[in-house]
Amino acid sequence: MEQGVHMPQLEFFDANITLGRPSIPKYRVVDDASVMKEELAGYGITGGLVRHAFAMESGPAAGNDMLSKALAKAPGFEPVWTVMPHWTGEFPAPDDLAKEMAAKKVRAAVTYPTTQNFPLRPSVSGPMLDVLERMRMPLFLPISEVSMGAVEDIMRAHPSLPVVVLEVGQGIAREVYALFKAFPTLHFEISVFMLHQGIEDVCARFGAERMIFGTRYPLYGPGCAISAVMYARIPDNAKELIAGGNIKRLLREVTYQ
Numbered sequence: 496m497e498q499g500v501h502m503p504q505l506e507f508f509d510a511n512i513t514l515g516r517p518s519i520p521k522y523r524v525v526d527d528a529s530v531m532k533e534e535l536a537g538y539g540i541t542g543g544l545v546r547h548a549f550a551m552e553s554g555p556a557a558g559n560d561m562l563s564k565a566l567a568k569a570p571g572f573e574p575v576w577t578v579m580p581h582w583t584g585e586f587p588a589p590d591d592l593a594k595e596m597a598a599k600k601v602r603a604a605v606t607y608p609t610t611q612n613f614p615l616r617p618s619v620s621g622p623m624l625d626v627l628e629r630m631r632m633p634l635f636l637p638i639s640e641v642s643m644g645a646v647e648d649i650m651r652a653h654p655s656l657p658v659v660v661l662e663v664g665q666g667i668a669r670e671v672y673a674l675f676k677a678f679p680t681l682h683f684e685i686s687v688f689m690l691h692q693g694i695e696d697v698c699a700r701f702g703a704e705r706m707i708f709g710t711r712y713p714l715y716g717p718g719c720a721i722s723a724v725m726y727a728r729i730p731d732n733a734k735e736l737i738a739g740g741n742i743k744r745l746l747r748e749v750t751y752q
Contacts (some may be wrong), residue, residue: 502517507721508739509535509543510635511661511684511709512572514565515558517548523701524548525713528569530609538717540710542571544603546635550577551607556586563599573746575603578627579611580619589626594631597630597751605635605661608645615645617652628656633745635684637661643670650678657745659683660708665690675701682741684709686720694737703733708743 514531516524525531528545535543540693545566550558555577562574576596581588587595608615627634636646638660645733646660663671663683668690674681675697685694686709696752697706708724710717724737 505539505725505734505738507538507708507717507724508742509540509542509710509712509717510659510707510742511686512543512712513548514545514562514712515550516547516568518552528565528567528572531713532569532572534738535712535717538721540717542573542739544575544635545569545572546575546577546605551605553587553612555579557612559601563601573603574599574601575605576601578604578606580613582619585593592623593626593630593751595630602746602749603633603635605637607637607640609640611736615641615649616689618631621652624653626654627635630750631655631657631661631748633657633742633749635659636662636665638663643667643674646681647674647677650674650681654678654680656680657748659742659745661709662711664685664688665693669692672700675705682707682745683706685723685737686711686715689719689723692728694723695729698727698729698733703729703736704741706737708738715742 514526514528516526545562547558547562549561559576566572566574579586594634613619634656636658646658650658657680660683664687671683682705684707694706708720724734727734
């Protein structure tokens with residue numbers, strides 16, 4: 496161990512997990528939630544937020560139902576429901592969606608506008624985003640699906656909506672820093688944020704509260720993301736926030752009223 500690096504005991508809560516088999520598997524696939532739970536426990540990951548490959552690729556409504564049922568075998572892990580606009584009848588209208596989420600205690604959402612071929616502009620996605628903002632429901636936005644310009648548009652139109660941009664790499668740090676300055680409810684997930692001393696720099700400029708721990712399991716092993724937090728030269732309380740405290744706070748703030 497490097498001299499002077501303190502290694503606290505951290506309880507990790509993984510906000511970037513995918514369950515299920517994609518139509519064309521390219522990497523490792525896990526479709527059994529009990530296997531997922533056992534494997535992640537070996538890394539000290541005791542819970543997390545889980546998306547479903549079927550909900551992303553094929554049908555959000557059916558995939559969300561599959562996900563909620565699958566996670567019955569993995570206590571401590573919660574579903575992230577895939578959401579999309581309701582206009583074509585493929586998905587519940589916003590108020591009905593809110594009722595379903597409340598009934599099933601769903602506390603996070605994700606959307607895939609590129610894969611599912613819809614725009615995020617207000618006339619199409621505005622009602623969906625309005626109801627998520629009303630519930631203070633964390634909305635996950637994969638960076639492969641949205642531009643940072645689209646993220647900015649969402650934040651300007653929905654300033655109380657907690658947004659977590661997934662898989663932010665060092666290449667867009669300049670954009671992320673600018674948006675952090677403007678939008679206090681914007682966060683990013685760290686699984687590919689491998690900028691040299693990047694975690695330290697974000698902590699110094701904005702505080703640890705903006706960063707969310709995630710691994711991209713099962714596509715990637717959790718070790719890299721865990722090491723990035725464990726070895727970061729930041730106080731232990733900041734590591735605790737990144738490891739799980741930040742996302743748990745956002746989940747506690749969800750309201751179904």
